[in-house]
Amino acid sequence: MADRYLRFTATAPGRALTRRLGLPRPATLRRWTVEHPSLTGSLVHLTAGESPLALAPVLARTGLPAGDGTAADSPAAVVLDACGVRDVDSLASVHAALHPVVRSVATSGRIVVLGAPLDAGDHHQAAAQQALEGFVRSLGKEIGGGRTVNLVRLTDAEVAWSTLDFLLSPRSAYVSGQVIEVGAAAEGLPWVAGDRPLAGRTALVTGGARGIGEAVAETLARDGATVVVLDVPQAEADARRVAERLGGRALTLDITAADAGERIAAELPDGLDVLIHNAGITRDRRLANMPAERWSSVLDVNLASVLRTTDALLAKGTLRRGGRIVATASIAGLAGNAGQTNYGASKAGIAGLVRALAPRAAAEHWVTVNAVAPGFIETRMTAAVPLFIREAGRRMNSLAQGGLPVDVAETTAWLAHPASGAVNGQVVRVCGQSLLGA
Secondary structure, eight states: OOOHHHHHHTSHHHHHHHHHHTOOOOOOOOOOOSSOOSOSSOEEEEESSOOOOOOHHHHHTTOOOBOOOOTTTOOSEEEEEOTTOOSTGGGHHHHHHHTTTGGGOOTTOEEEEEEOOOOTTOHHHHHHHHHHHHHHHHHHHHOOTTOEEEEEEOSOTGGGHHHHHHHTSGGGTTOOSOEEEOOOOSSOOOOOOSSOTTTTOEEEEETTTSHHHHHHHHHHHHTTOEEEEEEOGGGHHHHHHHHHHHTOEEEEOOTTSTTHHHHHHHHOTTOEEEEEEOOOOOOOOOGGGOOHHHHHHHHIIIIIHHHHHHHHHHHTTOEEEEEEEEEEOOHHHHHOOTTOHHHHHHHHHHHHHHHHHHHHHHHHHSOEEEEEEEOSBOSHHHHTSOHHHHHHHHHSBTTOSOBOHHHHHHHHHHHHSTTOTTOOSOEEEESSSBSSOO
């Protein structure tokens, strides 16, 4: 369903009325297109404190020209290296660096702050670096204009290049207020040139016949993957339609079946590189009115099936070395939502799975495990939500609008990237910096 309010505020009368009444004024977000795959404008590189990072070569790969941060320059992106901030006094350099340029950042621009991991042996450094999280999230809520602000914790710029490339591009249009940790990679990370980084790789998308799953399948195929579209037998026609359009194949089975993992492994004897757990259902009702069946069906589809199939595919070696697992959580699991105790529990469980399995999967199988946590995304399901609840869902985030399925898909594709091996155990919200939760 079209966001008529967003369209109205883009008109001259709409801008005048919303300004007068103090209503939200969302900006039309700049997303990736074939014609415009990159941001338009310069990239300003700033430093707060002394940092050991060698950022220049990595930032050069974005293709954005270096800017000076002046009002005339109107940069598309600003990267502030604050890894050297170690105490409260040095936090002043964060203010000093960004204060002169923040007003000049272009509409739908990007601000990325780089921080260091918290040093457990130095509580002054830990306090200063933790302060960056509050700074970034607050700036994201006040900057407006479709601009996003994120924090990346890292020790090596080279292994973080796919993350920086994503955050400094139109593909991250609905990702803001996030803290992403980039650790050490288990193996050398390739810098994959060109626009098909997943060429030669096979990706399985559960629940891929429609909605967000279909968008994920499309985006992975765009990036070169051979996509297997998995869905329930009742959706076979849609699964085949999507698979044929993308040059992939359809696989229909009940993901909750005890032998689903074994059946997937048998269908993919040559192995799998990317496993996307997208299948999910809702059976909303307040706990006092919720029958046991509504509870168990949601937990079985959204969580238990993910655990079972992941365990089976790892145990059988179906997921190849260097593989990627990306599961779908939700802000309902991170912040809670009335009427969704079952759904919230299942999606919080996904976050727990990711954090516990990620280090072991990397060590034993050289496979990363991450999750995306969508907020209000414009789908057929949200289109059926009552008008006032739908409008509240759209406006209750820093970008004052709902996201699109492609926003979740682009984030998934970044986590599936061959060069994202240093991103592991992360739960990344795709919610426009929802006001629900952190």
